[in-house]
Amino acid sequence: MAKHSLQQVKQRFGIIGNDPKLDRAIDVALQVAPTDLSVLITGESGTGKENFPQIVHQYSNRKHGPYFAINCGSIPEGTIDSELFGHEKGSFTGATGTRKGYFEVADGGTLFLDEVGELPLPTQARLLRVLESGEFIKVGSSKVEKTNVRVVAATNLDMVQAVERGKFREDLYYRLNSVPIRIPPLRDRAEDIPLLFRKFAGDCAEKYMMPPITLTDDAKEKLKSYRWPGNVRQLKNITEQISVIEQERLITADILQKYLPNNEVGMLPVSVHQIHESEQKSFANEREILYQVLFDMKKDITDLKRVVKTIMEDSAQHSSYDASSNEMHHSSSILTNDHTRVSVPVKYEAMPKKITLDQPETNNIQEATEYEESALSISDVEKEMIIKALERHNGKRKLAANDLGISERTLYRKIKEYSLLG
DSSP: OOHHHHHHHHHHHTOOOOOHHHHHHHHHHHHHTTSOOOEEEEOOTTSOTTHHHHHHHHTSTTTTSOEEEEEGGGSOTTTHHHHHHOBOTTSSTTOOSOBOOHHHHTTTSEEEEETGGGSOHHHHHHHHHHHHHSEEEOBTOOOEEEOOOEEEEEESSOHHHHHHTTSSOHHHHHHHTTEEEEOOOGGGOGGGHHHHHHHHHHHHHHHHTOOOOEEOHHHHHHHHHSOOTTHHHHHHHHHHHHHHHOSOSEEOHHHHHTTSOSSOTTOOOOOGGGSOGGGOOOOSSHHHHHHHHHHHHHHHHHHHHHHHHHHHHHHHHHEEEETTTTEEEEEEEEEOTTSOEEEEEEEEEOOSSOOOTTSOHHHHHHHHHOOOOOOOOHHHHHHHHHHHHHHHTTTOHHHHHHHHTSOHHHHHHHHHHTTOOO
């Protein structure tokens, strides 16, 4: 690919940057475009994956055919098959007529399946069939239909892990991954960050008719050193915030620091004992995270019970009560370096209830250890997290789903499950 052609592609699709990894991704998209091979685009959320299916389509022989972009994560599980493959009248409640699916209306064109990793397993089986043979069956029909559609898929998930956990079909993964295109995260193309900032600042200034903001040299370095977990999308949002809020048009590092959060999603610190290489764990969904938290809490409670019981047993065996001084004296033994056991008196303030040696020792132990462990409901914790996320984002499900680290489709299902629709 000639250098000038690469720049033309960037200008046409609004891609900013000169990083070699970004140029490589564009070059692969251009090379595979004239073929009918399936393409899998991977990369973190906010890296601009949505531009590459359009490059593949516009430089292919299908450029005059239809192009549809479908967000698989935003379609409820119960209707995804109908959306993709269509349905017959009466095939399910609400199916008042026959409906064409995307694979039918996109015949001769390109179908972009965004968040393909969110597809349910039964839908994955249907997708595999249409990729391999071009055949599909509408929901509620027995008639096999044909289509000629080029599929470009994208995901921000680790598909290898998804396959290992049984969340994604291995055969479908290899069928989609005929040509992989990896979009680099923003932190891996640091030299492109000031260019993007300048572009977003200029667009914002033109939109709101104000002078554009510029960065000092130290601000540029701070901008490049930040991790950018939200990638290009986060950079654009922060640029627009600064443009609108700050009166000063020359932005210093100190001003910029106020807009760079330290506890951004994806940047939370992890304790050392949680990240031991031999104990590293990854979670398939939000429920597994809740399970792990609750299991850890239960283990801590169990350990605490064991310690309390040991202390009370020892206290029951070695304690005496001095009524005149209103103090309890407790003898505890320790083992010295020469293996001689020495009794060490320990004095405590009197307990509210008088303890006498006439009482059976087991009664004291029982009183100290008999309490009911509170039952922690996973569903209650999960429901509370969802409610708080929705409140933080004024009921906007997409923002709440991003906050929770789940797909919008999963959040919608949880809202229905907990009857949170208001």
